[in-house]
Each structure stands twice: as structure tokens, then as C-alpha cells.
Amino acid sequence: MSRPLIISDCDEVLLHMVAHFKEWLEESQGVDFNLDGANFGEALRWQETGELLEASDVWKMLGGFFDTEMGRQKPIDGAVEAINTLSEYADVVILTNLVDERRDMRAEQLEAVGIKAPVFTNQGPKGPALEKIIAEFQPSRAAFIDDLPQHHHSVAETAPHVVRLHMCGEPLIAGAIDCAHKAGHADARIDRWSEALPWLMNKLEGIPA
Structure with missing residues (x-):
């Protein structure tokens, strides 16, 4: 399975x-x-x-x-620990809007802070790229995490079965970003990993955090 x-x-x-x-x-x-x-x-x-x-x-x-x-670039508080906890129960990939030439740099950057995961680069709305990743992995369930509401809108249109968590862990801009949950394009808006981890675990498999 x-x-x-x-x-x-x-x-x-x-x-x-x-x-x-x-x-x-x-x-x-x-x-x-x-x-x-x-x-x-x-x-x-x-x-x-x-x-x-x-x-x-x-x-x-x-x-x-x-x-x-x-x-x-320093890690968001709790991010490294949360992603590594999730990786015990799920495959984890990174979908980042960078030009393709920076994919290896991003992978090395993440590995340096303790996150080892495949990196997929993208330009523009993320829904189509996410669809390709889903087709490749054929997961039992899937969850998408992003800080920008337009990407949740894109994923909601192209892959509505995917659980969508709107998260912005940067206080400098969190309050200025429109909420994808309020717009109906995300299943929740949670900006702290301490709260996001148990929510994601529950959504994926009903796994207790």
C-alpha cells in the first residue's frame, strides 16, 4: 500500500x-x-x-x-522537527517556486538545516505541478502546505481531494496575506508548526501526534 x-x-x-x-x-x-x-x-x-x-x-x-x-535563511520555528516527524509516516517532497537551475541549491540548503527531501521546482500556479507529483507517487492520501493563497486556489481547482493547509510562519508578513481558508480554498489556516503537526497527522491517517 x-x-x-x-x-x-x-x-x-x-x-x-x-x-x-x-x-x-x-x-x-x-x-x-x-x-x-x-x-x-x-x-x-x-x-x-x-x-x-x-x-x-x-x-x-x-x-x-x-x-x-x-x-x-534560517528554519521556521519547529519546521525541521515537524517535517522529520511527518517523514516517519509519509513521503515528503518540496514544491518550490524557483527556476529549475536553483533546484539543487534548494535541496542542499534544506539538507544543511536537517531536511532531506526531493525538491520540485515550479514557476506559476502550483496546481498542475502538484498533479504531476501526485501521479508519480500515487499516495494513499496527500496534503499540500503553502504560504500563498493563490497556490491553494490553484490546487483546489486541479486536485480538490488533496488536503490543503495554509501556513505562513513569518510574522513579518503573515498578517498581510489573505487567508485561503476564509476564501474556501484551504482546509485550515495554521501559522505555527506546534499546531500544524498534530492537525496534519490527524488528516493524513488519524495518527496521534
Whole structure:
């Protein structure tokens, strides 16, 4: 019999990203990062002029961060322990929105903090990529974890049988992110691993935490 499957995002679910991105921008790139609401594109301003960065410059900054600064990213509290506990009962894979060339870097980054799992890269909505993973693993049950509501919407449309947990473990942005659970696209919104682990264990197999 096939095992259950956990399909987890990385940034803001397993590893902090925005907090370290903000530090790097303000320390070395001459950019201030202030997220007021959920619009990431309006969060970055040049320190010298106060002007918003063009979208192309925002993407350039993100690329620069992932090319050179992934070593800054620290685990979300409880994430490593929770994922490793889940891996005793389920297969665990990472579905991360990075360009394919950064897949090995992400896998090495996660292994360095104690998470060893296959990494799948993706660009755009995650529903179609998740469908392919489900087809490959043929799990008895599956759960999807992500911090962004649009990905829960995508998965809800393409694989509605998959349990969906909306989680954002980064307090800096958690309050600014629309809740996929309230929108009807996720089964729950839980931002702490101490609460998410027993919820996931129960959803997967009724396993007591």
C-alpha cells in the first residue's frame, strides 16, 4: 500500500525568507523593504530617492538573493522537527517556486538545516505541478502546505481531494496575506508548526501526534 504524501512549500513554511531578504536589501542593495498590505511589488523602494523599484528590478533583486544569500535563511520555528516527524509516516517532497537551475541549491540548503527531501521546482500556479507529483507517487492520501493563497486556489481547482493547509510562519508578513481558508480554498489556516503537526497527522491517517 502506498504511503501518504506531504507536498510542502519552502519559503515562509520551512525557512524564513522575507526577513532575510529585507536585511540583505537594506544592508547592501540600497533598497528599503516595507510591506504595507499584501502587495509585494510596492514594498521595495530605493533608499536614495524613495521611488518604487520597477518590476524588472524587483525580480533582479530576488534572483540576486537566491543566487548568493540562501545561506542566510534560517528554519521556521519547529519546521525541521515537524517535517522529520511527518517523514516517519509519509513521503515528503518540496514544491518550490524557483527556476529549475536553483533546484539543487534548494535541496542542499534544506539538507544543511536537517531536511532531506526531493525538491520540485515550479514557476506559476502550483496546481498542475502538484498533479504531476501526485501521479508519480500515487499516495494513499496527500496534503499540500503553502504560504500563498493563490497556490491553494490553484490546487483546489486541479486536485480538490488533496488536503490543503495554509501556513505562513513569518510574522513579518503573515498578517498581510489573505487567508485561503476564509476564501474556501484551504482546509485550515495554521501559522505555527506546534499546531500544524498534530492537525496534519490527524488528516493524513488519524495518527496521534
